[in-house]
Amino acid sequence: MNIALLGYGRMGKEIEKVALQRGHTIVHKISSDIASYDFTNVDVAIDFSIPSAAFQNITHCIKQQVPVISGTTGWLEKYDEVIALCEAEKGAFIYASNFSLGVNIFFEMNTYLAKMMSQLEDYNVDIEEIHHTKKLDAPSGTAITLAEDIMQHTDYTNWKLDKTEAADEIPIVAKRIPDVPGTHEITYTSSIDTIAIKHEAHNRQGFALGAVVAAEWIQNSVGVYTMKDVLNI
Numbered sequence: 001m002n003i004a005l006l007g008y009g010r011m012g013k014e015i016e017k018v019a020l021q022r023g024h025t026i027v028h029k030i031s032s033d034i035a036s037y038d039f040t041n042v043d044v045a046i047d048f049s050i051p052s053a054a055f056q057n058i059t060h061c062i063k064q065q066v067p068v069i070s071g072t073t074g075w076l077e078k079y080d081e082v083i084a085l086c087e088a089e090k091g092a093f094i095y096a097s098n099f100s101l102g103v104n105i106f107f108e109m110n111t112y113l114a115k116m117m118s119q120l121e122d123y124n125v126d127i128e129e130i131h132h133t134k135k136l137d138a139p140s141g142t143a144i145t146l147a148e149d150i151m152q153h154t155d156y157t158n159w160k161l162d163k164t165e166a167a168d169e170i171p172i173v174a175k176r177i178p179d180v181p182g183t184h185e186i187t188y189t190s191s192i193d194t195i196a197i198k199h200e201a202h203n204r205q206g207f208a209l210g211a212v213v214a215a216e217w218i219q220n221s222v223g224v225y226t227m228k229d230v231l232n233i
Contacts, residue, residue: 004028007072022212031049054075055082066091067091069094069099074136107145114150122191125156125170128175128187131182132176132180156169181201181204182207183198185198
């Protein structure tokens with residue numbers, strides 16, 4: 001499989017290692033001006049760029065009929081535009097706030113726990129996420145996904161960065177510490193006890209592996225998919 005890497009920072013380099021180990025070829029490493037590259041021999045593009053570049057990268061690939069995997073967060077105000085373009089062009093696209101296979105299992109655990117806790121009014125929920133100091137957005141896309149999944153199954157209607165006094169808002173605390181790949185914890189607290197679930201990444205390899213697995217999966221597909229489709233969960 002010929003892969004174009006859109007963004008060649010830490011994640012791009014980690015994806016390159018995993019892709020080469022799995023027998024694939026990196027044909028482009030693009031950090032700027034995507035329009036100047038020839039995509040005729042590209043089988044799939046993997047985007048881990050920056051928020052300001054992601055929309056252009058993704059739409060360019062869709063218009064070139066190249067399936068695209070995106071793990072860039074911070075651009076989702078234009079997500080609906082990408083979906084509409086993908087449908088119009090009969091393209092193929094997967095976005096995930098986190099491609100880690102373990103995190104996607106964690107997403108399912110979070111949803112299951114939220115359904116159970118929705119019946120218990122004495123508990124308040126909060127989310128904490130910790131990432132490296134070079135992460136540009138806060139809270140993380142993963143934390144937002146966790147909050148949105150909780151909101152779908154409870155009376156919470158919104159999330160807020162840091163503390164909140166509103167009973168229907170989920171507080172998300174975002175910490176930035178050097179060399180932390182990513183930690184997410186959901187805590188339900190009452191006056192008598194605390195229930196918590198946590199995912200802690202030990203390195204970036206899990207994110208890279210999930211992105212490459214998704215790229216392998218989307219070959220010869222048309223449509224908009226998620227990691228649930230990739231993992232059949």
